[in-house]
Amino acid sequence: xxxxxxxxxxxxxxxxxxxxxxxxxxxxxxxxxxxxxxxxxxxxxxxxxxxxxxxxxxxxxxxxxxxxxxxxxxxxxxxxxxxxxxxxxxxxxxxxxxxxxxxxxxxxxxxxxxxxxxxxxxxxxxxxxxxxxxxxxxxxxxxxxxxxxxxxxxxxxxxxxxxxxxxxxxxxxxxxxxxxxxxxxxxxxxxxxxxxxxxxxxxxxxxxxxxxxxxxxxxxxxxxxxxxxxxxxxxxxxxxxxxxxxxxxxxxxxxxxxxxxxxxxxxxxxxxxxxxxxxxxxxxxxxxxxxxxxxxxxxxxxxxxxxxxxxxxxxxxxxxxxxxxxxxxxxxxxxxxxxxxxxxxxxxxxxxxxxxxxxxxxxxxxxxxxxxxxxxxxxxxxxxxxxxxxxxxxxxxxxxxxxxxxxxxxxxxxxxxxxxxxxxxxxxxxxxxxxxxxxxxxxxxxxxxxxxxxxxxxxxxxxxxxxxxxxxxxxxxxxxxxxxxxxxxxxxxxxxxxxxxxxxxxxxxxxxxxxxxxxxxxxxxxxxxxxxxxxxxxxxxxxxxxxxxxxxxxxxxxxxxxxxxxxxxxxxxxxxxxxxxxxxxxxxxxxxxxxxxxxxxxxxxxxxxxxxxxxxxxxxxxxxxxxxxxxxxxxxxxxxxxxxxxxxxxxxxxxxxxxxxxxxxxxxx
Amino acid sequence: xxxxxxxxxxxxxxxxxxxxxxxxxxxxxxxxxxxxxxxxxxxxxxxxxxxxxxxxxxxxxxxxxxxxxxxxxxxxxxxxxxxxxxxxxxxxxxxxxxxxxxxxxxxxxxxxxxxxxxxxxxxxxxxxxxxxxxxxxxxxxxxxxxxxxxxxxxxxxxxxxxxxxxxxxxxxxxxxxxxxxxxxxxxxxxxxxxxxxxxxxxxxxxxxxxxxxxxxxxxxxxxxxxxxxxxxxxxxxxxxxxxxxxxxxxxxxxxxxxxxxxxxxxxxxxxxxxxxxxxxxxxxxxxxxxxxxxxxxxxxxxxxxx
Numbered sequence: 020x021x022x023x024x025x026x027x028x029x030x031x032x033x034x035x036x037x038x039x040x041x042x043x044x045x046x047x048x049x050x051x052x053x054x055x056x057x058x059x060x061x062x063x064x065x066x067x068x069x070x071x072x073x074x075x076x077x078x079x080x081x082x083x084x085x086x087x088x089x090x091x092x093x094x095x096x097x098x099x100x101x102x103x104x105x106x107x108x109x110x111x112x113x114x115x116x117x118x119x120x121x122x123x124x125x126x127x128x129x130x131x132x133x134x135x136x137x138x139x140x141x142x143x144x145x146x147x148x149x150x151x152x153x154x155x156x157x158x159x160x161x162x163x164x165x166x167x168x169x170x171x172x173x174x175x176x177x178x179x180x181x182x183x184x185x186x187x188x189x190x191x192x193x194x195x196x197x198x199x200x201x202x203x204x205x206x207x208x209x210x211x212x213x214x215x216x217x218x219x220x221x222x223x224x225x226x227x228x229x230x231x232x233x234x235x236x237x238x239x240x241x242x243x244x245x246x247x248x249x250x251x252x253x254x255x256x257x258x259x260x261x262x263x264x265x266x267x268x269x270x271x272x273x274x275x276x277x278x279x280x281x282x283x284x285x286x287x288x289x290x291x292x293x294x295x296x297x298x299x300x301x302x303x304x305x306x307x308x309x310x311x312x313x314x315x316x317x318x319x320x321x322x323x324x325x326x327x328x329x330x331x332x333x334x335x336x337x338x339x340x341x342x343x344x345x346x347x348x349x350x351x352x353x354x355x356x357x358x359x360x361x362x363x364x365x366x367x368x369x370x371x372x373x374x375x376x377x378x379x380x381x382x383x384x385x386x387x388x389x390x391x392x393x394x395x396x397x398x399x400x401x402x403x404x405x406x407x408x409x410x411x412x413x414x415x416x417x418x419x420x421x422x423x424x425x426x427x428x429x430x431x432x433x434x435x436x437x438x439x440x441x442x443x444x445x446x447x448x449x450x451x452x453x454x455x456x457x458x459x460x461x462x463x464x465x466x467x468x469x470x471x472x473x474x475x476x477x478x479x480x481x482x483x484x485x486x487x488x489x490x491x492x493x494x495x496x497x498x499x500x501x502x503x504x505x506x507x508x509x510x511x512x513x514x515x516x517x518x519x520x521x522x523x524x525x526x527x528x529x530x531x532x533x534x535x536x537x538x539x540x541x542x543x544x545x546x547x548x549x550x551x552x553x554x555x556x557x558x559x560x561x562x563x564x565x566x567x568x569x570x571x572x573x574x575x576x577x578x579x580x581x582x583x584x585x586x587x588x589x590x591x592x593x594x595x596x597x598x599x600x601x602x603x604x605x606x607x608x609x610x611x612x613x614x615x616x617x618x619x620x621x622x623x624x625x626x627x628x629x630x631x632x633x634x635x636x637x638x639x640x641x642x643x644x645x646x647x648x649x650x651x652x653x654x655x656x657x658x659x660x661x662x663x664x665x666x667x668x669x670x671x672x673x674x675x676x677x678x679x680x681x682x683x684x685x686x687x688x
Numbered sequence: 689x690x691x692x693x694x695x696x697x698x699x700x701x702x703x704x705x706x707x708x709x710x711x712x713x714x715x716x717x718x719x720x721x722x723x724x725x726x727x728x729x730x731x732x733x734x735x736x737x738x739x740x741x742x743x744x745x746x747x748x749x750x751x752x753x754x755x756x757x758x759x760x761x762x763x764x765x766x767x768x769x770x771x772x773x774x775x776x777x778x779x780x781x782x783x784x785x786x787x788x789x790x791x792x793x794x795x796x797x798x799x800x801x802x803x804x805x806x807x808x809x810x811x812x813x814x815x816x817x818x819x820x821x822x823x824x825x826x827x828x829x830x831x832x833x834x835x836x837x838x839x840x841x842x843x844x845x846x847x848x849x850x851x852x853x854x855x856x857x858x859x860x861x862x863x864x865x866x867x868x869x870x871x872x873x874x875x876x877x878x879x880x881x882x883x884x885x886x887x888x889x890x891x892x893x894x895x896x897x898x899x900x901x902x903x904x905x906x907x908x909x910x911x912x913x914x915x916x917x918x919x920x921x922x923x924x925x926x927x928x929x930x931x932x933x934x935x936x937x938x939x940x941x942x943x944x945x946x947x948x949x950x951x952x953x954x955x956x957x958x959x960x961x962x963x964x965x966x967x968x969x970x971x972x973x974x975x976x977x978x979x980x981x982x983x984x985x986x987x988x989x990x991x992x993x994x
Binding site for chain 2: 185196229300301302305350359360361424425426427428430431434437438439486594628642643644646647648649650651652653654655656657658659660661662663664665666668669670671672673674675676678679682684685686
C-alpha cells in the first residue's frame with residue numbers, strides 16, 4: 020500500500036469514527052445483554068493477497084468482582100500460521116478434509132497496542148498455552164496491564180493489526196479467488212468468568228466463546244464488491260481510490276463476521292419482522308427463493324416454539340465453489356448455507372442447513388454457552404431443534420430426502436453416525452479432549468440431539484416446548500452451563516431428571532433394550548394326583564375327581580413368556596407391547612433398572628410378538644432391530660427383500676455397465 | 689432396422705436358448721442371494737423389523753444392518769465380485785454357443801449349442817484378455833471431459849459446468865463401454881464365421897468392423913439398450929406398487945422381476961443374432977479360412993431372405 024493511500028485511509032477512518040460516534044445508530048434502546056466487549060474496527064481488505072489491515076478500538080468493562088491485572092485475547096487466525104500450531108497438530112493439517120495450499124497459510128499479527136492515553140503496550144504481551152504445552156501455538160496472548168482494572172471499571176485499547184486469510188478457506192475462514200469469508204479475524208478478548216480468564220487455544224475440534232458487546236465495523240473493499248456482515252449496514256462511502264467503505268453496526272452480539280465478493284446475487288425476503296438477505300452464488304441463482312423459504316420456515320418455527328428472535332435481520336451467505344469450508348456456519352445474524360447446482364427440491368439440504376444454522380442464533384448467539392467446554396449446549400440442543408422442525412415442516416416421513424424412491428428421515432440419518440461412535444466419550448467434555456473428530460461430532464451434535472428427542476417423547480411435546488422457552492427466556496445473554504439447562508428441565512418438568520442427564524451427558528452409558536426370548540406353547544392337560552382327564556375316565560359322574568383345565572367348549576390355554584434384557588448401562592423406563600393371535604395387545608411398563616425382566620401369561624391365545632418401545636419413542640436406543648421378537652420367523656419380509664436383492668444382482672450381472680453411473684457422483688465431488 | 693427385426697425373429701425362434709441364458713443368470717445370482725438371505729434371517733428373521741420389510745424398506749434398518757454387520761457386507765461384496773467374474777466367463781462360454789447357433793442358421797439344440805460353446809470358449813477367453821487394453825482405451829474417452837473443461841473453462845469452472853460435464857462424462861463412459869462391447873462382439877462373430885484362431889486378428893477385425901459400419905453397429909446396440917432402459921423405467925413403479933404384505937403379492941413381484949430379466953435376456957440374444965446377420969451381410973467378401981462345425985452360409989442366407 021502506498022503511503023498516500025495509507026494516510027488518506029487513516030484520515031478517512033478517523034473522520035468516519037469521529038462523525039459516526041455522534042450519529043451511531045441504536046438498534047435496541049435498552050441493552051439486551053451486558054455489553055462487556057465493545058469494538059470499533061476499521062479494516063481494509065486487499066483481495067490480491069487476501070490480507071487485512073485493521074485498527075481496533077476495544078472498550079472492555081470489568082463486570083466481575085475481581086481486580087483485573089491482565090487481559091487475554093484470542094488470535095484465532097494464527098491457527099493457520101504454520102503446521103506447528105495446536106490446530107494443525109490436532110487435525111493433521113486437514114479440517115473437514117481440506118488442505119492448505121503451499122502459499123495459503125493465514126495469520127494475524129499485532130502491530131501495536133496502546134491505551135487510550137497513548138501508553139504503548141506493544142511489548143507487554145506474550146503468547147500463552149492454557150490447554151497444552153505447545154510453545155509454537157500463537158492463538159492466545161496475555162497482555163499485562165500497567166494499572167489494574169477495578170471491579171466496575173473499564174479499559175480502552177487501540178490495537179493495530181494485520182492479518183491474512185488462508186486460501187482456500189480452512190475451518191470456516193478464508194478466501195477463494197474473488198470471495199472471502201472473514202471470521203475470527205480480529206484480536207478477540209476472552210471471557211472473564213468464574214474469577215478467571217476463559218480463553219482457550221484454537222483446536223481442531225472446538226468453536227468459540229466470547230462476551231457480548233456493540234460492534235461498529237467499517238470494511239473497505241474494492242468498489243465492485245458486495246459486502247454482507249453481522250448486524251445492519253449503516254452507511255456506505257465511496258473512496259477516491261476506487262474502494263468502498265461499508266459501515267456495519269451490531270448490538271448485543273459476541274462475534275462479527277463478514278463476507279465480500281463482486282459475484283454475489285442478492286435475494287430478499289421477510290418473516291416475523293426479520294429482514295432476510297440472501298447473498299447467492301451465480302451457480303445457484305435458481306435456488307434464491309428456496310433459501311428465502313427455508314429462512315422463513317426457520318424464523319417462523321423458532322419464533323413460535325422457542326421465543327422471539329430479537330434481531331431485525333438475518334443474512335445468509337452461499338459459499339463460493341471451492342470454498343465450502345466456509346459453509347454451514349453461524350455468526351450473530353449472519354449464517355452460511357451450503358448447496359449445489361441442481362440440488363433437487365426433495366433433497367432438503369438447503370432447508371436442513373438453513374434451519375440448523377439459524378438455530379445457532381438462539382443456542383450459540385442468544386444463550387452463548389462455552390463452545391470450547393460444553394459444545395453440546397449449542398450443537399446438541401440445535402440438532403434437537405433442527406430435528407423437530409424438519410420433521411414438523413417436511414414430515415412425517417422422508418423429511419430429509421424423498422428422491423427417486425429413496426426416502427430418508429432425520430432420525431435414522433442421525434442414528435447412522437451415532438451407532439458407530441457412541442461409546443468413546445461422555446457428552447460433556449472439553450472439545451479437544453474427545454477421542455476423535457467422529458466422537459466430537461457424535462457427542463456434540465448427534466447424541467444430545469437424540470437424547471433430547473428421547474426426553475421430548477418421554478415428557479411430551481408441550482412440556483418440552485415449555486422447557487425450551489423457559490431456558491431461552493431465563494438464560495439468554497448469560498452464558499449458561501449444562502447444569503443451568505438441566506435445572507430448568509427439572510423445574511419445568513416438575514421432576515428430578517438428574518438420573519437421565521447423569522447417564523446421558525456425563526457417562527458413556529449406551530441405551531439398548533432387547534427382547535431376548537419369546538416362547539408360547541399349549542399348556543398340557545393337568546395330570547397327576549388330584550387331576551384326571553375327562554377323556555381318560557370317560558365319565559363325568561365321578562364328582563370326587565377334578566376335571567382337567569378345560570373349559571366346557573375345550574379352548575386350549577397357552578403359556579407365553581417374554582424375556583426382556585437391558586444390554587446397555589443406560590437405565591430408562593420402557594414400554595413393552597405383547598401381542599397375541601386373538602388380536603389382544605398388552606402394554607407393560609418396566610422401570611428398566613434391572614438387567615432383565617420376564618413377563619408370563621396364561622391365555623387362550625398364542626403369543627405372536629413382543630416389542631420394546633412399540634411407539635419408537637427412544638431414538639437413543641442403539642439397536643432397534645433387537646427391540647422385538649416374533650414367535651414365527653418373518654419369512655415374508657425376509658423373502659421379499661431377498662427377492663428384490665436377487666433382482667438387482669441379476670440386473671447387475673447382465674448389465675454391469677450400470678455401475679458406470681458412479682462416475683457421475685465422483686466427477687462432481 | 690432390418691437386422692434388428694431379423695435378430696428379434698431369430699431370438700424368438702430359439703426360445704430354449706433364452707432359457708439357458710436365463711437359468712445361468714438365475715443360478716449365479718441365487719449363489720450371491722443365498723448368503724444374503726441367511727444373514728438377513730439370522731439378523732432380523734425373528735424381529736418386527738424383519739416383518740416390516742414385507743411392507744416397505746426401512747433405511748433405519750439398513751443402516752443398522754450395515755453398522756452391525758461390517759464383516760457381512762464385506763463378504764457379500766467379495767462374493768458378488770468373485771461370482772460376477774465367474775459369471776462373466778460363463779457368459780463368454782454361452783456367447784460361443786449363441787453365435788454358433790445363429791451363424792449356422794439352425795435352431796437351438798442342446799448338443800449343437802454346447803458344441804459351439806465348448807469349441808470357441810478358449811478363443812473367446814484369449815480374445816477377452818487381448819481386449820483389455822481396448823477396454824482401457826475406450827473407457828478412458830470419458831476423461832477427455834476433464835481436459836476439455838479445463839481448456840474451455842480453466843481450473844475454476846462454475847458448478848453448472850461441472851454438473852453438466854459430469855453427465856457428459858458418464859455418458860461418454862457408457863459410450864466407451866458400449867463401443868468396447870461392440871468390438872468384442874464383432875470379434876467373436878468374426879471368429880465364429882471365419883474360424884479365425886488368431887485372436888489379435890479377430891480383435892482388430894472387430895475394431896475395424898465396428899467403426900467401418902459405426903452407424904449400423906451402434907444403432908443396433910443402442911436401440912436394444914434403450915429398450916432395456918425403458919423396460920426398467922416401466923418395471924420400477926410396477927414393483928413399487930406391489931408392496932402389500934401378502935404372499936401372493938410377493939410371488940407376483942418375483943414373477944414380474946423374472947419376466948423383466950427374461951425380456952433382458954431376449955434382448956441380448958436379439959443383439960447376438962442381429963450382430964451375426966449384420967456381420968454376414970456387411971462382410972460378404974471375407975473368405976472362410978477354415979471350415980467350422982455346422983457353419984452353413986446357405987442356411988444363413990436362406991434364413992435372412994425368409
